[in-house]
Amino acid sequence: MTIDQLSIFVENKPGHLMEITETLGNAGIDLRALSIGDTAEFGVLRLIVNDPGKALDILHDAGFVVSITQVLAVSLNDTPGSLGKILRVIANAGINIEYMYAFVTQKSVGAYAVFRVEDNDAALADLRRHGVDTVSLNDTL
Amino acid sequence: MKYFTPDIECAPHEKMRVLQSERLVKIVRNAYDAVPYYREIMDKKDVTPEDIRSVDDLDKLPFLSKDYLREAYPYKLLATPRSHVVRIQSTSGTTGKRIVAFYTQGDIDKWDECCARAIVAAGGTCDDVVHVSYGYGLFTGGPGLNGGSHMLGSMTLPMSSGNTDRQIQFMCDLGSTILCCTPSYASYLAESVISKGALDKITLKAGIFGAESWSEEMRRDIEAKLGIKAYDIYGLTEISGPGVSFECSEQTGMHINEDYFLPEIIDPHTEETLPDGVEGELVFTTLAKEAFPVLRYRTRDLCALSRKPCSCGRTLVKMSKLKGRTDDMLIIRGVNVFPSQIETVLLREGYSPNYLIVVDRVNHTDTFEVQVELTPEMFSDTVKQNSQREKKLVDAMRSMLGISSKMSLVAPRSIVRSEGKAVRVIDKRKI
Numbered sequence: 001m002t003i004d005q006l007s008i009f010v011e012n013k014p015g016h017l018m019e020i021t022e023t024l025g026n027a028g029i030d031l032r033a034l035s036i037g038d039t040a041e042f043g044v045l046r047l048i049v050n051d052p053g054k055a056l057d058i059l060h061d062a063g064f065v066v067s068i069t070q071v072l073a074v075s076l077n078d079t080p081g082s083l084g085k086i087l088r089v090i091a092n093a094g095i096n097i098e099y100m101y102a103f104v105t106q107k108s109v110g111a112y113a114v115f116r117v118e119d120n121d122a123a124l125a126d127l128r129r130h131g132v133d134t135v136s137l138n139d140t141l
Numbered sequence: 142m143k144y145f146t147p148d149i150e151c152a153p154h155e156k157m158r159v160l161q162s163e164r165l166v167k168i169v170r171n172a173y174d175a176v177p178y179y180r181e182i183m184d185k186k187d188v189t190p191e192d193i194r195s196v197d198d199l200d201k202l203p204f205l206s207k208d209y210l211r212e213a214y215p216y217k218l219l220a221t222p223r224s225h226v227v228r229i230q231s232t233s234g235t236t237g238k239r240i241v242a243f244y245t246q247g248d249i250d251k252w253d254e255c256c257a258r259a260i261v262a263a264g265g266t267c268d269d270v271v272h273v274s275y276g277y278g279l280f281t282g283g284p285g286l287n288g289g290s291h292m293l294g295s296m297t298l299p300m301s302s303g304n305t306d307r308q309i310q311f312m313c314d315l316g317s318t319i320l321c322c323t324p325s326y327a328s329y330l331a332e333s334v335i336s337k338g339a340l341d342k343i344t345l346k347a348g349i350f351g352a353e354s355w356s357e358e359m360r361r362d363i364e365a366k367l368g369i370k371a372y373d374i375y376g377l378t379e380i381s382g383p384g385v386s387f388e389c390s391e392q393t394g395m396h397i398n399e400d401y402f403l404p405e406i407i408d409p410h411t412e413e414t415l416p417d418g419v420e421g422e423l424v425f426t427t428l429a430k431e432a433f434p435v436l437r438y439r440t441r442d443l444c445a446l447s448r449k450p451c452s453c454g455r456t457l458v459k460m461s462k463l464k465g466r467t468d469d470m471l472i473i474r475g476v477n478v479f480p481s482q483i484e485t486v487l488l489r490e491g492y493s494p495n496y497l498i499v500v501d502r503v504n505h506t507d508t509f510e511v512q513v514e515l516t517p518e519m520f521s522d523t524v525k526q527n528s529q530r531e532k533k534l535v536d537a538m539r540s541m542l543g544i545s546s547k548m549s550l551v552a553p554r555s556i557v558r559s560e561g562k563a564v565r566v567i568d569k570r571k572i
Contacts, residue, residue, distance in 0.1 A: 007520070009520050041550065044520060065515050069522040
């Protein structure tokens with residue numbers, strides 16, 4: 001199973017990131033996780049939010065360049081070494097990670113890692129074969 | 142209705158030359174007698190009105206430069222008593238001092254006729270609703286197309302530029318069929334119509350876009366977005382205004398109203414006259430202007446002439462789409478760069494037509510940056526793909542221009558939209 005990530009273009013100028021997050025905050029969108037990929041010229045903001053469909057509409061109407069990307073989210077034990085185990089499975093399967101980030105929730109389950117890979121279906125099958133389950137957006141709430 | 146003035150627009154070349162020669166002889170005589178400046182420069186070149194007997198004698202006449210038109214401000218080139226003048230128009234003066242041009246009622250009527258020919262060539266009839274979003278006032282765009290539309294008998298909407306919401310409202314409510322404005326404003330209107338969801342409410346079929354040089358790619362973009370056919374139109378205040386030449390259904394260059402404006406192409410350096418098909422600087426001699434006759438005016442516009450038969454049936458000579466005004470040309474690190482070349486690359490690579498060129502000089506070296514608005518289709522969530530796309534654009538730009546540039550992707554709608562002539566270049570160099 002995959003979850004919806006918002007990918008947003010961030011122009012390289014003061015205040016642009018603030019405008020995006022403020023727009024979402026004013027609309028009552030709750031941020032779960034955040035990561036930024038940057039080049040010298042611009043950034044790509046990636047967000048996991050409680051209501052991606054609504055957030056997409058709001059950002060689009062406000063004139064931002066935004067798209068939805070399917071990513072994989074895996075739950076982790078919040079203990080030393082658990083991310084490494086998952087990464088080993090992915091490495092052994094020969095899956096190339098475009099980017100990843102991790103976040104911690106207040107729920108007992110603890111932590112999640114988010115992966116962007118080229119072929120979601122192949123990656124999902126490999127992970128399942130090694131007993132690693134992906135989670136849904138609701139699981140992270 | 143296929144032609145507004147078929148006898149002229151489809152006249153055999155030989156008949157046109159006779160008409161041109163008659164008019165040339167008359168206007169040279171008039172200019173020599175009425176304008177001390179023409180007398181002075183002709184005397185200096187040792188040429189008299191008697192030496193000009195046909196269009197073959199044109200190259201005996203001296204050239205008129207833009208600088209002199211500026212110096213002549215305000216009245217030095219006026220060839221009739223002031224009481225015969227009914228109107229003035231003026232250039233924007235952005236590249237220097239203003240130029241003021243004078244019109245008698247006869248001059249206005251001929252100008253209107255030229256614009257009426259252009260509207261008919263774009264498929265217009267008296268049943269059309271002509272929506273004029275060029276600026277009105279000193280700028281010739283609004284008054285020119287307005288007059289042409291009146292002469293044709295079309296319902297004319299004198300919208301002028303600006304207030305885009307109202308433009309779209311009138312377009313929908315009154316059923317505008319032909320839009321007249323600058324290509325950059327047409328592009329902005331298209332974007333606004335689409336974002337308002339009004340595309341199915343407009344009934345436009347054609348656009349007549351001029352006063353700026355624009356690329357073929359920009360034309361296709363506007364045509365696709367608005368579902369219209371887009372026609373180029375050319376003109377300049379010094380010569381009369383829009384309608385000096387206009388495009389027909391073939392869209393392969395603009396027919397010059399050569400019964401009124403006699404064109405030549407010259408090598409801008411040697412001033413030699415060049416044959417048809419060779420690109421050079423466009424020079425015009427007005428053949429019927431009363432108040433403001435202009436002889437061998439160097440326009441600084443670059444194009445080529447063609448007398449090949451046109452499928453539309455007009456025999457009027459055609460000028461190629463302008464590569465750009467030499468005034469618009471940038472010299473960056475010694476290389477000539479036209480904004481229209483940059484526009485071509487951007488649209489070919491799938492970017493938006495909203496861009497800004499910023500030139501500066503840092504440590505004695507020119508810096509050259511193109512800011513372009515990102516569209517959702519061009520955006521990826523991975524840095525790698527975005528960087529690859531940017532690199533592809535930089536490479537395409539280098540192969541077109543021969544120099545490297547910096548591409549900066551900016552947010553949609555962050556580049557200021559123009560309601561008249563677009564500002565495409567910011568040159569910060571202090572030389």
